[in-house]
Amino acid sequence: SQKIEQNSEALNIQEGKTATLTCNYTNYSPAYLQWYRQDPGRGPVFLLLIRENEKEKRKERLKVTFDTTLKQSLFHITASQPADSATYLCALAPWSSASKIIFGSGTRLSIRP
Amino acid sequence: ETGVTQTPRHLVMGMTNKKSLKCEQHLGHNAMYWYKQSAKKPLELMFVYNFKEQTENNSVPSRFSPECPNSSHLFLHLHTLQPEDSALYLCASSQGLAANNEQFFGPGTRLTVL
16 A cells, blocks of 8 residues: 655754754655644645655755655755754655645654754 | 635544634635645555645545635545544645646644544
């Protein structure tokens, strides 16, 4: 069956360092991979989308890579800040439709001052 | 109101009650979704509507009944739920069903079934 694994349930790092979150998948050939941020008591907020034929995407302090051979995406936050503390979700979707989207269970990131 | 709104934000109900969750999107989108989020589990897509027509029902028990009267409103009718149905129920919308459309989520309804 299709499966997404996000590297760890929780990640704690020092402010100013680069946070790296991992999303691995099996039995799936996604066309698109998305990253969302979710704060406690709120719905997820879209951050970035990367296509299967793209290796890397950047947005301000965020960088996403997508390796379809390794079946893995890495999500980086550079110069991390306490305000970046949240749960980050990866999601995969095929070419056909967003109604086939599947989400990972998320990684809770904590940035300590 | 902007974005996607959901009411109520919190709901406690008994197993024999009937209640409804409401979602409204103010973004002019055509697709709307219901998700279930349980603790430490991935978001589970329940239902998808596109232009008011249901396009996906991911083997959801019939005690959950969706309704989409127009592209801006989505309801989830609840009847004879079980305690394991306690979760955060999220509504989302997107411009269309293209897989590269980002989804906009509401704040969710925290449901507790006693």
